[in-house]
Amino acid sequence: MRSEGRGALYAAAVGVVAVVVYANSLANGFAYDDEWIIQGRELVHGLDRVWQVLVAPYWPEGFGSPIYRPLTLLSFALDWQIWGGAPFGFHLTNVLLHALASILVTLFLFRFFSVGAAVMGGLVFAVHSVHTEAVANVVGRAELLATGFVLLGCLVYMRAVRGERFGTATVFLLAALYALAASAKEVAFVMPALLLVTDAPIIADLPREDRARFVRQRLPTFVVLAAVLVALLLARWAVLGTPVGSGPARVFAADDSFSTRLFTMARVWPLYFELLVFPLDLSADYSPAVILPATGLTPMGVVGFVLVLGILALAVAAVRRAPEFAMAVAWAAVTLAPVSNLLFTAETVLGERRVYLTSVAVSIPVGLMIARSAAVRRRWLTVAVGVWAVLFAVVTVRRNPVWESTDSVFASLLTTHPESSRALFALGLRHHELGNEEEAREWLSRSLEIWPWYAPYQVRYALVLIEQGELARAEKRAWSAIELDPYRLDHHKLLVSILLMDGRPEEAIAKIRHALLYASPDASLYTQLADARAAVGDAAGAARAQRSAIEAGRDDAGAWLRLAGFRAAAGDTAAALSALDSVGGDRTVADSLAAVWEGGN
Known part of the structure; x- marks a missing residue:
């Protein structure tokens, strides 16, 4: 059998192992973010609104996270169309995508190492337990798709490098793969940098005089990829209103200065290393107080700095003797940069599914050690890596059921990290859903005592208190949300609603x-103003406010009926009848009112 055919067969076997290890995740339902992004979102319940899916933010309205992942949303819509919303189908897609990614990692390693070494590296990726969240939780698909297309791009690029052929077809294929990867998740924006990273072993062997030619040969390719990047950023701008946005900075809500982010992330770097090398302590969440911000250097921060600087020093020293190790370190650095919280803040300081693409950097040294070892040592290393992979597989199989449901996720989180404000908040919401209102208030309050600097939680608790009739306490929470994020209009509208309900x-x-001084025209805010004016007996003022709401975009039948009612209350029957003329659709109510008002004249 030819070596390429044998390699492909072994790569397929790695994919089968990935399926076996994650097979028990097929019994999972929708959990955690799945509930909001998939299960409760009609937009992705089939393919009848494909064009809306392609121009929709990733998160539903009201979550406030500026994220755009059209390919991932489209894949959810396709799954819903095929499986009718059954979670099994969604999980099957995830498992198959992970198997494909494992195959691609193995094929990627074939470019640098022997078949045996590459297969061992691929197996480590296939069974790695840090991948559980990405594979066993449906929304982790963003990682799977992005990683798959990035790896395909790397394989296409390396094939072109080997043949020294960067033809038009190759360049445009790379551009298409880049666009698809970045449309799945933002981490794939770094794909051009990863392509350069794969050149490390070649550059290390190039004479200095050949490097200029090496750069010129690739320049047109990266010009095209730069154009794709610009197009992707423009698309994000059109959909989100910003080309590069940060999610709600939960950990850094109280202090998002660069020094605080740096010292905090220094404490996190050893955790990244632990998750990639020996991930036994897995968690669905690392928000406060699992990880708290650090305003200065801490002992764990010292460990983080020493660890990172030590690895970088080893990589620099190994550039010529072991360029593949330098490539692995560069791969990790590039893929972690977007979620490092150093360039901009993210919703969390650490997330296990975020290291899915990064973990390729673990497989590279595995292949390198086995490939470079003498025969006797190679056998022992292979056995050691095999034992390591088996441990990964055991942890993975045991971890997969944690993602069966939202309840199981938070039950696990409360067991491993009872200090998690997110877990406590989720427990409070669950009590609220079950009607245990006293317990709900207790757990929600305890969560906000641990970490009061997250405005969305203040808002959600205020809504719970409103349902319970606790308007005074809800008002305090609304004010807290405004203090934390004064430029978010929804917080002001929440406070106005409470004031109106409280008479x-x-x-x-x-x-x-006050809100209108710095807010753009907002239909719902003007609607609230109309209600407030009417409540104080100012019908004419209510009519003016309602007209402003219509001009701001709320021109449905109900809005015109409200305008007509306010005008009639103000004694302007002619203007009220004019408003009724604009009512579309079912005119039963409008015609009845018109008959009454015309009869009154």
């Missing part, structure tokens, strides 16, 4: 006036 329309009017 304080004058205060509501004052609050709306």
Whole structure:
């Protein structure tokens, strides 16, 4: 059998191992973020709204995270169309995508190492337990798709490098793979840098005089990829209103200065190393107080700096003797850069599914050690890596059921990290859903005592308190949300709603006036102003506010009926009838009102 055919067969075997290890995740349901992004979102319930899917933010309205992943959303819609919303089908797709990624990692390693060494590296990736969240939780698909297309891009690029052929077809294939990868998840924006990283072993052997030619040969390819990057950023700008956005900075909500982010991340770097090398302590969440911000250098921060600097020093020293190791270190650095919290803040400081693409950097040294070892040592190394992989597989199989449901996720989180504010908050919401209101208030309050600097939790607790009739306590939470994020209009609208429900329309009017000083025209805010004006007996003012709401975009039948009612209350029957003329659709109510008002004249 030819070596390439044998290698492909072994790579396929690695894919089979990946399927076997993650097979028990097929019994999982929708859990955690799946509930909001897939299960409760009609947009992805089939392919009848494909064009809306392609121009929709990743998170549903109200979550406030500026993320755009059209390919991932489209894959959810396709799964829903095929499987009718059954979670099994979604999980099957994830497992198959992980198997494909494992095959691609193995094929990637074939470019540098012998078949046996590459297969061992591929197996480590296939069974790695840090991948559990990415594979066993459906929304982890963003990682699977992005990684798959990035690896395909690397294989295409390395094939072109080996043949010294960067033809038009190759360049445009790379551009297409880049666009697809970045449309799945933002980490793939670094794909051009990863292509350069794969050149490390070649550059190490090049004479200095050949390096200029090496760069010129690749320059057109990277110009095209730069153009794709610009197009992707423009698409994000069109959909999100910003080309590069940061999610809610939960850990850094109180202090997002660069020094705090640096010292905090220094404490996190050893955890990244632990997750990649020996991931026994896995967690669905690392938000406060699992990890707290550090305003200065801590003992764990010292460990982090020493660890990172030591690895970088080894990589530099190994550039010529073991360029593949330098490549692995560069791969890890490049893929972690977007989630490092040093360039911009992210929702969390650490997430296990975020290291899916990064973990390729673990497989590279595995292949390198086995390939470079003498025969006797190679056998022992292969056995050691095999034992390591078996340990990974055992942890993975045991971890997969944790992602069966949201309840199972948070039950596990409460067991491993009872200090997690997110876990406590989720427990409070679950009690609220079950009608245990006293317990709900206790756990929600405890969560916010641990970490009060996250505005979305203040808002959600306020909504729970409103349902419980605790308007005074809800008002305090709304004010807290405004103090944390004064430029988010939804927080002001929440406070206005509470004031109106509490029978304080004058205060509501004052609050709306304040919000309108720096807010763009907002239909719902003007609607609230109309209600407040009506509550104080100012029907004419209510009519003006309702007209502003219509001009701001709310021009449905209900809005025109409200305008007509306010105008009639103000004594302007002619203007009220004019508003009724604009009511579309079912005109039963409009015609009845018109008959009454015309009869009154």
